[in-house]
Amino acid sequence: MLAGCTPWPDEWAERYRESGYWQGRTLGDLLHDWARRYDDRVALVHRERRLSYRELDLWADRVAIRLNAEGITAGDRVVVHLPNIPEFVAVCFALFRLGAHPVFALAAHRGNEIRHLCRISEAVAYIVPDGRVGYDYPALAKRIQADVPTLRTILVVGGPDDFTDPGTSERGLEPVRVDPADVAFFLLSGGTTALPKLIPRTHDDYAYQVRAGSELCRLTRQDVYLVVLPIEFNFPWGCPGVLGTLSAGGTVVLAADAGADECFALIARERVTFTSLVPAIAHLWLEEVEWSAHDLSSLRFVQVGGAKLPAETARRIPPAFGCRLQQVFGMAEGMLSYVREDDDEETAYTTQGLPLSPADEVRIVDEHGDPVAPGAAGEMLVRGPYTLRGYYRAPEHNERAFTEDGFYRTGDVVTRTPDGHLVIEGRIKDVVIRGGDKISAPEIEEHLLALPGVHQVALIGVPDPILGERTCACVVAHGHAPELLDLRTALQDEGLADYKLPDRLEILADLPRTPLGKVDKKALVARFS
Numbered sequence: 241m242l243a244g245c246t247p248w249p250d251e252w253a254e255r256y257r258e259s260g261y262w263q264g265r266t267l268g269d270l271l272h273d274w275a276r277r278y279d280d281r282v283a284l285v286h287r288e289r290r291l292s293y294r295e296l297d298l299w300a301d302r303v304a305i306r307l308n309a310e311g312i313t314a315g316d317r318v319v320v321h322l323p324n325i326p327e328f329v330a331v332c333f334a335l336f337r338l339g340a341h342p343v344f345a346l347a348a349h350r351g352n353e354i355r356h357l358c359r360i361s362e363a364v365a366y367i368v369p370d371g372r373v374g375y376d377y378p379a380l381a382k383r384i385q386a387d388v389p390t391l392r393t394i395l396v397v398g399g400p401d402d403f404t405d406p407g408t409s410e411r412g413l414e415p416v417r418v419d420p421a422d423v424a425f426f427l428l429s430g431g432t433t434a435l436p437k438l439i440p441r442t443h444d445d446y447a448y449q450v451r452a453g454s455e456l457c458r459l460t461r462q463d464v465y466l467v468v469l470p471i472e473f474n475f476p477w478g479c480p481g482v483l484g485t486l487s488a489g490g491t492v493v494l495a496a497d498a499g500a501d502e503c504f505a506l507i508a509r510e511r512v513t514f515t516s517l518v519p520a521i522a523h524l525w526l527e528e529v530e531w532s533a534h535d536l537s538s539l540r541f542v543q544v545g546g547a548k549l550p551a552e553t554a555r556r557i558p559p560a561f562g563c564r565l566q567q568v569f570g571m572a573e574g575m576l577s578y579v580r581e582d583d584d585e586e587t588a589y590t591t592q593g594l595p596l597s598p599a600d601e602v603r604i605v606d607e608h609g610d611p612v613a614p615g616a617a618g619e620m621l622v623r624g625p626y627t628l629r630g631y632y633r634a635p636e637h638n639e640r641a642f643t644e645d646g647f648y649r650t651g652d653v654v655t656r657t658p659d660g661h662l663v664i665e666g667r668i669k670d671v672v673i674r675g676g677d678k679i680s681a682p683e684i685e686e687h688l689l690a691l692p693g694v695h696q697v698a699l700i701g702v703p704d705p706i707l708g709e710r711t712c713a714c715v716v717a718h719g720h721a722p723e724l725l726d727l728r729t730a731l732q733d734e735g736l737a738d739y740k741l742p743d744r745l746e747i748l749a750d751l752p753r754t755p756l757g758k759v760d761k762k763a764l765v766a767r768f769s
């Protein structure tokens with residue numbers, strides 16, 4: 241496995257192979273299999289463009305040849321920063337086939353986050369869209385390149401010299417031997433630390449997650465999946481999402497944005513059968529659907545996850561969209577929990593389902609790490625065939641984030657119903673979930689603390705009817721108190737993604753403290769909710 245990653249201990253790896261969870265196929269191989277099986281069926285739809293499985297397979301090889309000609313080879317890390325376009329899929333599979341590792345930057349990321357991702361991964365290349373998408377990514381790339389010595393190559397999708405242009409060359413890709421137990425790509429952690437951590441996902445573990453999810457959702461060639469969330473999120477990419485749909489021979493349709501107008505029209509035009517949303521988008525769609533004249537009758541189910549879905553919103557979804565609701569609780573680190581098709585309605589509305597795999601091990605523990613009584617709330621710890629064993633190049637953080645026997649501490653507080661369904665009750669990690677976006681409080685606090693006028697700061701999440709939570713910066717001022725706009729502008733100028741800019745500012749004389757001297761965020765949340 242790539243240096244800096246933590247492999248599963250040998251006996252666990254053996255067990256997962258023997259049980260058939262890990263099947264020893266790389267994601268690049270799987271696309272070959274799918275292309276052989278589904279051939280000229282439509283794999284991807286974007287606007288007026290339709291690509292068959294055969295075309296996608298060939299395209300991934302052609303892009304791999306181009307990337308290889310740019311010097312990208314096995315083991316290299318490449319930061320991929322693309323919107324929901326077919327090129328995202330082609331570029332990722334091209335990199336898989338070269339044995340290189342895409343790092344999935346979030347589309348909303350800006351200079352600050354990208355610089356960090358490039359540095360920590362020692363990326364050799366950075367892939368961006370051209371300037372037509374409303375932000376000058378190539379200019380950003382130039383600035384990043386000046387700061388990151390390893391970054392040899394900037395590659396731009398679109399424009400005159402597009403490296404993803406399939407061309408007409410008949411030359412085939414020299415197959416590269418890729419170990420299925422090695423990292424395929426890196427996802428980003430929702431973050432409890434000042435800087436986001438990279439999550440290595442192996443071919444074996446991700447292929448299993450996708451296969452199991454696709455079986456659970458009973459996907460077939462008839463399924464059409466609409467990608468509404470940013471494609472680089474774990475949820476749309478592989479739960480079962482894009483890869484699950486391709487594994488079943490269905491069709492993936494890419495939406496340009498999450499707006500109801502665009503998405504309802506696509507559902508009607510392409511006869512979409514399922515999609516995945518965060519609660520904030522589900523909310524907006526519910527507001528729009530009664531006014532919509534579009535035919536949504538093709539929908540089989542809508543998945544909602546990424547943040548707590550209130551039961552009252554959950555109940556409104558099936559009648560409004562004429563389909564089943566499937567709650568999904570997940571994390572880029574691995575562990576997934578899905579409501580099943582045969583769960584009763586109450587379970588579907590009020591729980592976040594059962595673990596995906598029989599090999600998922602879940603422990604619910606108190607603050608001393610001891611198991612709680614049945615039905616009581618505690619922190620969820622997880623271990624299993626698709627849950628990471630360590631973040632990339634983060635030995636100190638890994639000491640804290642994992643137990644000695646390899647359980648990942650999720651920071652989520654859950655209960656379990658008598659029949660084993662998980663209910664997410666809250667979290668002990670210092671993260672605000674705004675819409676589906678995860679904001680690490682320490683990250684934002686560090687930036688705010690560096691600004692003039694900010695003496696002390698605590699970032700908290702306060703309830704919001706649409707987003708679930710929004711951010712509130714509680715500041716003890718130093719001299720002249722700053723205004724919200726000053727803080728937002730300053731963070732934006734530092735190159736932070738927009739969703740991280742504080743929504744609200746409260747100036748306080750003091751921050752409340754717990755008896756141990758830590759900032760009492762619970763008291764702040766109670767005060768400003």
Ligand code: J2J
Binds near residue numbers: 570571576667
């Ligand atoms: C409450 N909180 C939830 C839910 C995630 C599928 C779905 C979601 C993600 C995701 C994902 C929640 N109710 N239904 O990767 O594949 C919160 C928890 C969790 C954190 C993980 C997937 N579903 N959460 O959201 O890595 O706090 O993954 O630990 O972005 O989101 O965030 P992330």
